[in-house]
Amino acid sequence: MHELPVTESILNIALKHANSNNVERIVSISLRIGELSDLVNEWVQRYFDYLSKDTIAEGAKLDIERSPVVFRCDRCEKSFQVDLKKIKEVICPNCGGKKNTLISGREYYIKNIAVI
């Protein structure tokens, strides 16, 4: 639902780095977004196409990698991945612990840009 401001941020960060690196054109942007985020990839691309018109990022493809939801057990300190569909029972597969801390799945990260 809030793809527009997020997309604007992505574009601004990409342009900032492109400008300081003497770039002619941005070809693609690699993103890492946590699975807990409700962003819809298709909409991010659509907004991006709209916002990037007449900039050096026009036509760039967004490559979105979804990072999994990972918890760490408070008892045995082992980390484990949780399928979003099974988020109602977050139980440590190692020791059966039920008190677990979310350590990944919320990220919003630009990894790199491919440029010419």
Place this chain on the structure above:
Amino acid sequence: MEEIRLIEIKEEILSDNKDLADGLRERLSKNGIFMMNLMSSPGGGKTSLILQTIRAMKDDFRIGVIEGDIDSMVDAETVVKEGVSAVQLRTGGFCHLDVPMVTSALDAMDLESLDFVIIENIGNLVCPAEFDTGAHLNAMILSVPEGDDKPLKYPLMFTVCDVLLVNKIDYLKYGEDFDLKVVKERALNLNPEIKIIKISCKTGEGVDEWINWLGDRIVS
């Protein structure tokens, strides 16, 4: 063919807002102001909870309210009747509040005369969870008629909140779509630190517990 090269960026997409949020939190703390960000679905009871909170706390704290709304003034008008200052932010379609919006509301308030600012965020369990507002405390309401499956549908919201208020518990007797035990399990599953308080803004049940808990946070 021209050669394509990679520029490593490794930057948080929302880092601008996050940095601004940390800065705002610090600024408020220096001025002795505590800010709470209240989130829930539309109709969850945000305004009712704010009214209850104001009534119970206005003798101890000087309270200001920031009302986020897509396009109306209703909530600010209701709150002002309680004798506190309020600023209505109309987002014109935006689904959440971020730091620049909150800052513009704070600029319109007389901060020297406030100790406690309450933000009523846009009614929505999705987007407000992603944007730090600069508040010291994130509170959310889940009301009984919404059903006990909400932690499964909107897990992110439950992971970013310090306190979950289960509101409209006077409705528990009407339905079987809400099992309090299940909600607690599901919420604690996502966030073992979350404080859970049962409340009914209508009957007043649980309000004292909420006010005591909140009061301790504001003072410390």
